[in-house]
Amino acid sequence: MIQPKIALRLGGYKIFTATPAVGILYEVNGFLSGNVRLRGRDNGSYLYNYLEMLDYHFGPEDNTIEVGSGNIRELYGGLGPAQKCTTVDINPDCKPDIVADGQYLSEIRDNSFKRWRCDPPYNDKTSKGMYKTEFPNFNKLLKTGARVIEPNSLMFLLCSQNYQMCPSNVTRIGFIYISVVPNNETRILNIYVKTRN
Numbered sequence: 001m002i003q004p005k006i007a008l009r010l011g012g013y014k015i016f017t018a019t020p021a022v023g024i025l026y027e028v029n030g031f032l033s034g035n036v037r038l039r040g041r042d043n044g045s046y047l048y049n050y051l052e053m054l055d056y057h058f059g060p061e062d063n064t065i066e067v068g069s070g071n072i073r074e075l076y077g078g079l080g081p082a083q084k085c086t087t088v089d090i091n092p093d094c095k096p097d098i099v100a101d102g103q104y105l106s107e108i109r110d111n112s113f114k115r116w117r118c119d120p121p122y123n124d125k126t127s128k129g130m131y132k133t134e135f136p137n138f139n140k141l142l143k144t145g146a147r148v149i150e151p152n153s154l155m156f157l158l159c160s161q162n163y164q165m166c167p168s169n170v171t172r173i174g175f176i177y178i179s180v181v182p183n184n185e186t187r188i189l190n191i192y193v194k195t196r197n
């Protein structure tokens with residue numbers, strides 16, 4: 001599943017440094033776990049080095065759909081991990097490629113992408129207070145995400161929950177605990193793969 005060099009093998013465990021994050025990732029029985037630290041950004045934006053960590057460990061994927069894209073293009077100046085993805089946000093002020101509700105994406109055809117990344121609001125309070133929108137249902141986000149990507153594509157849901165529930169054609173393959181520096185907030189990276197249509 002994971003591509004870079006293994007730092008250590010210990011019994012059935014493959015252990016990696018979380019480069020470029022600070023921390024350790026380990027894979028056993030096909031499931032990736034880890035505990036990492038990343039520095040936070042303002043306004044609910046992606047943590048520093050978060051996307052770089054994904055690209056480093058899973059390889060970049062140009063045909064990515066980024067749901068709840070927020071300010072991602074501004075963050076990267078249209079370069080790096082945010083360069084080629086198709087951005088989707090419910091808020092037109094974010095100037096995404098597609099203004100849409102990530103729970104439905106009715107204008108996007110099945111199997112259009114090869115990776116799904118999603119960074120939704122983390123709770124009802126933030127959703128209504130900060131983003132002026134209803135709190136999206138994560139199961140609907142995952143179900144629709146799985147519809148618009150091809151089988152065997154990876155799915156990355158960043159939230160503050162250990163989100164085990166997923167559609168029947170999706171398997172959860174990773175859980176990485178992220179401690180945000182310096183405020184010690186918790187983020188959870190839930191990783192899934194779409195197994196079939």
Ligand SMILES: C[S@@+](CC[C@H](N)C(=O)[O-])C[C@H]1O[C@@H](n2cnc3c(N)ncnc32)[C@H](O)[C@@H]1O
Binds near residue numbers: 122
């Ligand atoms: C945590 S922010 C994402 C920040 C982004 N990763 C960044 O680095 O700037 C959540 C985003 O989800 C968007 N959003 C909220 N509900 C949504 C929905 N149902 N469908 C699509 N986008 C949604 C908000 O407008 C907001 O831009």
